Amino acid sequence: MGRKRPAKPIVRxxxxxxxxxxxxYRNERDYILFxxxxxxxxxxxxxxxxxxxxIREALKKSEFTIFEGKKKNSKNIREKNRKPRTVEIIPKVAKLLKEYIRDKKDYEYIFQSRKGVNKHIGVQAVSNILKEAGEYFGLYDISAHSMRKTYAYKIYIESDKDIVAVQKLLGHRTTQETELYIGLDKEKYHQYSKSLSDFVR
Known part of the structure; x- marks a missing residue:
């Protein structure tokens, strides 16, 4: 069995x-989540x-604060390694969220599973939804993780390729980790390879 290919950012x-x-047009929940x-x-x-x-709490402050971190085997390790990360909610998104949660009760998951209000959609289900959407437009290796990578790539381009800014926003330990994460290692390699065409008439 081959290695699983890493998720790609959507760069355009x-x-x-x-x-x-x-x-x-297919599902409001999936649209808002994306x-x-x-x-x-x-x-x-x-x-x-x-x-x-x-969401209501975040909208009051105009920002999200989530204790995020990769899942570990032990619950204690997971809790210890989770770090708070705060991001601004841009006005367009705030408007969408306000409308989306209008009739939801405080205890309800906003991205509900089809199994009911007491269950949230799973990450694999999100990956399946985005994979299908990506393939419809000829994009492959798109998964749930592509959302975070798309965010990172956009910040990288808009910051005039400030990899340190992206590193800090993602909470990575090194810029090398960030470059690898958003696929810049391959992008650079491709650019360097293209320059070799100068050697050939």
Missing amino acids: TDQVLDIQDYLK VVGITTGYRAGDLVTLKARD
């Missing part, structure tokens, strides 16, 4: 908008557990 704005439109994911850079595992009260 028109493709991000295409996927948004595709999800919007928009929140690509504008906050939170891990899908942290997003799917949000409840209506979390």
Whole structure:
């Protein structure tokens, strides 16, 4: 069995908008989840557990604060390693969220599973939804993790390729980790390889 290919960021704005439109017409939950994911850079595992009260609290402050971190085997290790990360809620997203949670009770998960209000959608289900949307537009290796990578890539481009800024926003230990994360190692390699064509007439 081959190694699982890493998720890719969606690097073009028109493709991000295409996927948004595709999800919007199919399922409001999936559309909102995607928009929140690509504008906050939170891990899908942290997003799917949000409840209506979390959103109402965030909207009051105009920012999200989530204790995020990769899941470990032990619950104690997981809790110890989780770090708070705060991001601004941009006005367009605030408006969408306000409308989306209007009729939801505080204890309800906002990204509910089809199994009922007391269950949230799983990360694998999010991956399946985004994979299908990506493939519809000819994009492959798109998964739940692509939302965070898309956020990171956009910040990288808009910050005039300030990899340190992206590193800090993602909470990575090194810039090398960040470059690898958003696929810049391959992008650089491709650019360097292209320059070799100068050697050939």
